Amino acid sequence: MTHLIRELQKREEKLFHCVHCGFCLPACPTYTRLGDEADSPRGRLHFMRAIVEGRLEPDSPAVTRHLDRCLGCRACESVCPSGVEYGQLLEGAREVVARAGGASFLTRLLPAVMGRPVLLRPAMLLARIVRGTGILDRAVRRLSGEGWSGQVRLGLGMMAATSPPRLLSRSMSPNELLGPEEKMDAEMPGETMGHGTRAAVFKGCVQEGLLGRVNHATARVLNANGFKVVDVPGQGCCGAVHAHTGGLKGARELARRNIRAFERAGAGVVAVNAAGCGATMKEYPHLLGDDPEYGTRARDLAARVRDISEILGTADVRVGGRLPMRVTYDAPCHLLHAQRISAQPLAMLESVPGLELVPLRGHEECCGGAGVYGITHPELGGRIGKDKVRAIVSTGAQAVATGNPGCMMQIGAGLRMAGVAVDVVHPVELLDESYRRGGLYR
Amino acid sequence: MDGNDLTEPLPLQLLRDLQAAVGTDWIFSDPDRMVVYETDAQTAHSQAPHAVVLPATTEEASEVVHALHGHGILMIPRGAGTGLSGGAVALRGGVVVGTSRMTGILEVDHENRRALVQCGVLNNDLNAAVAPYGLHYAPDPSSQSACTIGGNVAENSGGPHCLKYGVTSRYVTALRVVLPDGRVTWLGGQGREQGAFDLAGLFVGSEGCFGLATEVEVALLPLPEAARTLLVIFETIEDAGRAVTAIISRGLLPAALEIVDRNTIRAVEASIFAAGYPTDAGAALVVEFDGVEAGLERHAEEAARCCLDAGAREVRHAESDQERMALWKGRKKAFGAMGRLAPDLLVQDATVPRSRLPGVLARISEIARRYDLQVANVFHAGDGNLHPNLVYDRRDPEEGRRVEQASAEIMKVCVEAGGTITGEHGVGVDKRKYMHLVFSPAELEILRGVKQVFDPMGLCNPGKVLPDGQEAP
Ligand SMILES: Cc1cc2nc3c(=O)[nH]c(=O)nc-3n(C[C@H](O)[C@H](O)[C@H](O)COP(=O)(O)OP(=O)(O)OC[C@H]3O[C@@H](n4cnc5c(N)ncnc54)[C@H](O)[C@@H]3O)c2cc1C
Ligand code: SF4
Ligand code: SF4
Numbered sequence: 003m004t005h006l007i008r009e010l011q012k013r014e015e016k017l018f019h020c021v022h023c024g025f026c027l028p029a030c031p032t033y034t035r036l037g038d039e040a041d042s043p044r045g046r047l048h049f050m051r052a053i054v055e056g057r058l059e060p061d062s063p064a065v066t067r068h069l070d071r072c073l074g075c076r077a078c079e080s081v082c083p084s085g086v087e088y089g090q091l092l093e094g095a096r097e098v099v100a101r102a103g104g105a106s107f108l109t110r111l112l113p114a115v116m117g118r119p120v121l122l123r124p125a126m127l128l129a130r131i132v133r134g135t136g137i138l139d140r141a142v143r144r145l146s147g148e149g150w151s152g153q154v155r156l157g158l159g160m161m162a163a164t165s166p167p168r169l170l171s172r173s174m175s176p177n178e179l180l181g182p183e184e185k186m187d188a189e190m191p192g193e194t195m196g197h198g199t200r201a202a203v204f205k206g207c208v209q210e211g212l213l214g215r216v217n218h219a220t221a222r223v224l225n226a227n228g229f230k231v232v233d234v235p236g237q238g239c240c241g242a243v244h245a246h247t248g249g250l251k252g253a254r255e256l257a258r259r260n261i262r263a264f265e266r267a268g269a270g271v272v273a274v275n276a277a278g279c280g281a282t283m284k285e286y287p288h289l290l291g292d293d294p295e296y297g298t299r300a301r302d303l304a305a306r307v308r309d310i311s312e313i314l315g316t317a318d319v320r321v322g323g324r325l326p327m328r329v330t331y332d333a334p335c336h337l338l339h340a341q342r343i344s345a346q347p348l349a350m351l352e353s354v355p356g357l358e359l360v361p362l363r364g365h366e367e368c369c370g371g372a373g374v375y376g377i378t379h380p381e382l383g384g385r386i387g388k389d390k391v392r393a394i395v396s397t398g399a400q401a402v403a404t405g406n407p408g409c410m411m412q413i414g415a416g417l418r419m420a421g422v423a424v425d426v427v428h429p430v431e432l433l434d435e436s437y438r439r440g441g442l443y444r
Numbered sequence: 445m446d447g448n449d450l451t452e453p454l455p456l457q458l459l460r461d462l463q464a465a466v467g468t469d470w471i472f473s474d475p476d477r478m479v480v481y482e483t484d485a486q487t488a489h490s491q492a493p494h495a496v497v498l499p500a501t502t503e504e505a506s507e508v509v510h511a512l513h514g515h516g517i518l519m520i521p522r523g524a525g526t527g528l529s530g531g532a533v534a535l536r537g538g539v540v541v542g543t544s545r546m547t548g549i550l551e552v553d554h555e556n557r558r559a560l561v562q563c564g565v566l567n568n569d570l571n572a573a574v575a576p577y578g579l580h581y582a583p584d585p586s587s588q589s590a591c592t593i594g595g596n597v598a599e600n601s602g603g604p605h606c607l608k609y610g611v612t613s614r615y616v617t618a619l620r621v622v623l624p625d626g627r628v629t630w631l632g633g634q635g636r637e638q639g640a641f642d643l644a645g646l647f648v649g650s651e652g653c654f655g656l657a658t659e660v661e662v663a664l665l666p667l668p669e670a671a672r673t674l675l676v677i678f679e680t681i682e683d684a685g686r687a688v689t690a691i692i693s694r695g696l697l698p699a700a701l702e703i704v705d706r707n708t709i710r711a712v713e714a715s716i717f718a719a720g721y722p723t724d725a726g727a728a729l730v731v732e733f734d735g736v737e738a739g740l741e742r743h744a745e746e747a748a749r750c751c752l753d754a755g756a757r758e759v760r761h762a763e764s765d766q767e768r769m770a771l772w773k774g775r776k777k778a779f780g781a782m783g784r785l786a787p788d789l790l791v792q793d794a795t796v797p798r799s800r801l802p803g804v805l806a807r808i809s810e811i812a813r814r815y816d817l818q819v820a821n822v823f824h825a826g827d828g829n830l831h832p833n834l835v836y837d838r839r840d841p842e843e844g845r846r847v848e849q850a851s852a853e854i855m856k857v858c859v860e861a862g863g864t865i866t867g868e869h870g871v872g873v874d875k876r877k878y879m880h881l882v883f884s885p886a887e888l889e890i891l892r893g894v895k896q897v898f899d900p901m902g903l904c905n906p907g908k909v910l911p912d913g914q915e916a917p
Contacts, residue, residue, distance in 0.1 A: 019784065021783040037545045039480045042480075044480075044525075048479065049479065058479060064474050081589075083777035084782070085781075
């Protein structure tokens with residue numbers, strides 16, 4: 003235990019940046035709902051400081067409970083005038099809590115599966131088969147929302163939420179990133195933003211397993227914009243879930259694997275369509291800061307990582323066909339707060355002709371997804387999730403766009419449980435659909 | 445009485461009574477959990493309470509306070525804990541009554557420009573609720589995104605625009621209060637502003653020592669039609685001080701006059717709220733005029749001339765609303781940004797007559813130099829409200845002592861210049877030791893008497909405001 007506390011102590015300087023001003027309180031979804039300082043960013047930082055100062059034991063139930071209850075949404079970072087790097091401090095503290103035995107079974111199971119392709123692939127295949135039977139939606143309708151059954155229902159709803167949206171056409175190439183029938187228009191516009199740059203698509207674990215269609219859309223849209231999309235074998239889970247649940251060692255292992263894979267591919271740009279993965283990969287230099295062999299290589303990869311909206315949310319993006327849809331946008335925390343990307347996804351959506359973008363109240367607040375938060379914290383996660391669903395419904399949108407698989411699943415599950423027929427899509431899917439309708443693909 | 449024994453747990457019957465009042469979810473007493481309640485935004489004073497209770501309504505709060513009173517247990521009101529004088533700290537143990545669940549906006553009467561809110565409503569949220577009616581709540585503490593109206597009432601808070609609009613006391617028209625024995629009463633109220641003693645006025649600024657304000661009725665103002673904002677850059681802070689004196693003595697009435705010095709500029713510019721202040725400047729002055737469009741331009745021009753005469757290096761005009769917001773954001777987040785200078789911060793808060801500003805500022809620089817400390821000045825210069833902030837690292841006890849001494853000297857300088865020991869952050873724990881500098885023995889006697897009327901058993905937020913011989917020298 004003491005070496006872990008030392009780990010936190012190394013971050014002490016960062017803890018001391020907190021001047022206790024309290025500006026972060028109103029931004030925190032757990033504080034605004036519970037009203038308890040212990041569930042606020044300032045309170046959680048205070049716990050960490052008390053541990054470092056030796057006034058609290060890291061396995062104190064109070065510390066465990068309140069750190070565990072943090073969504074990791076990092077909304078507190080966006081409003082902190084003092085620049086406290088809460089996310090990084092939390093990772094360190096979570097490791098301390100996990101070692102002290104405070105992490106739940108699920109929080110330990112998930113990273114174990116996600117980091118291991120031998121376990122992940124069959125699990126995802128099974129999930130796809132079950133999803134195909136339509137049994138999930140029926141179960142979500144039948145199961146009660148109370149107690150254990152409610153947690154199971156949410157889990158099934160999250161899986162069901164990965165089904166293709168009803169409003170978009172279904173054309174998929176199952177295994178390759180670019181099937182022959184989906185090659186872009188032979189007629190390239192004079193100037194494309196890509197200029198033939200080699201671009202790799204980071205596939206992710208859940209994204210590739212359950213939302214492969216988003217990866218395909220990403221590749222097609224990049225290709226249509228003049229990028230040469232290259233396949234990168236050997237890539238895998240980014241390690242976010244590991245890092246967030248206190249498994250820093252596992253996270254580092256996965257980071258090294260990805261660094262090797264992308265180095266071999268030699269891509270100028272690594273396009274990421276999962277905000278959580280993008281945030282983690284941009285923070286590889288921090289994760290591997292002390293690694294003599296990988297430190298610089300991590301910086302090199304991080305410098306090439308771009309969220310897909312950073313690439314496409316510009317004036318140069320190609321314009322597709324009309325897509326007359328009423329759409330609202332929910333900002334993934336790991337895009338807005340961790341990567342500080344706010345305007346580009348909107349610009350991307352606004353570039354679609356005919357698409358009506360309606361603002362979402364509370365779009366900057368966490369949807370309650372945060373990995374499997376809804377399952378580990380059913381009551382609080384449920385409240386946060388319901389607030390999000392209510393806001394979405396009040397926009398009257400046909401679809402809600404958000405650029406992160408966890409958020410797509412959480413919001414999709416929430417909508418299903420509320421019996422609301424609103425599609426959940428990734429912004430890049432809308433661009434893709436508009437390209438298809440505009441005849442940009444052949 | 446000296447407070448509740450910190451080693452003794454609360455009586456079981458009391459815990460049961462409190463649970464009956466608010467439900468089991470809203471009372472916490474696990475000692476480890478109490479650690480996060482040991483300070484407010486002023487971390488120099490720290491003591492964890494015995495328990496925390498979060499009532500949701502006036503009725504629940506009344507039951508809670510009644511139970512505490514019956515058991516002789518201390519009651520400490522707490523809003524958002526952004527206070528800067530240790531006001532919400534359970535210095536002598538007891539139970540913190542938090543208002544974080546009392547966040548209802550009960551009524552917006554836009555025709556009569558009044559609103560009734562629960563005490564835990566954030567200053568910003570009140571403004572957001574009344575903005576659709578073209579109205580605003582004028583007192584704008586720099587902490588307005590986080591602090592509660594109840595806290596504002598207790599501290600009689602001010603803010604940058606209070607130069608023109610006045611502080612909280614001018615806007616509170618009625619209060620619903622839970623007295624320290626649990627009784628509930630209205631103070632002030634419609635049609636009762638005139639005549640009798642002004643009880644609501646007495647309660648405003650009572651720093652949680654007279655009971656818990658649960659509902660607050662406030663007067664609202666129409667949003668100003670237009671504004672002009674200038675950012676003026678100076679080589680030295682003394683020049684900036686002279687410009688302020690010149691602007692005021694010319695008879696101009698800006699809505700705000702704010703100074704930030706070099707150290708502050710550097711901290712802000714390094715933060716996410718960077719507003720484009722030049723980091724090599726000695727000081728920057730923000731001047732704002734607001735109101736009806738006619739005449740604004742001329743006033744802004746005149747103020748700019750005053751600044752140039754006082755030696756300003758550059759005058760910038762905010763060209764858009766966006767620029768204006770960015771510029772203000774930098775100023776309002778200045779204190780928070782100081783975490784970038786050093787781990788700890790002693791925030792000072794004193795007022796001096798405006799005309800004495802340049803002299804006092806020079807003295808403060810001199811004191812900081814002598815004690816080998818970094819001082820970062822941010823202040824509401826228009827009303828002479830100084831915030832010389834001393835940055836330090838509390839892990840170095842010797843530096844901590846120097847901060848204490850320097851801070852006491854600064855206070856003395858301000859008082860000698862005809863000023864007082866607090867502009868807006870309150871006395872709290874922090875400034876009790878300076879009370880005798882500004883209040884005569886007779887005044888202190890009256891203050892004690894008033895406290896006695898509200899709280900004869902001395903159970904409500906003890907150890908604050910009034911010196912009782914137990915304050916640090
Ligand atoms: C960065 C920063 C900038 C600031 N800028 C300003 C500024 O420009 N102007 C200014 O005036 N202040 C400023 N402050 C100080 C502080 O924000 C104000 O004093 C604010 O009014 C405190 O509100 P709170 O809700 O945080 O109260 P708390 O800090 O929780 O409590 C303050 C005091 O009020 C009492 N109290 C709280 N609620 C109630 C209630 N309902 N009934 C009775 N008593 C109650 C408490 O017991 C305590 O004594 C600043 C603070 C920070 C951190
Ligand atoms: S906003 Fe930043 S400095 Fe202020 S309390 Fe929160 S984490 Fe600390
Ligand atoms: S990460 Fe999110 S939930 Fe956690 S403390 Fe920050 S704002 Fe609150």
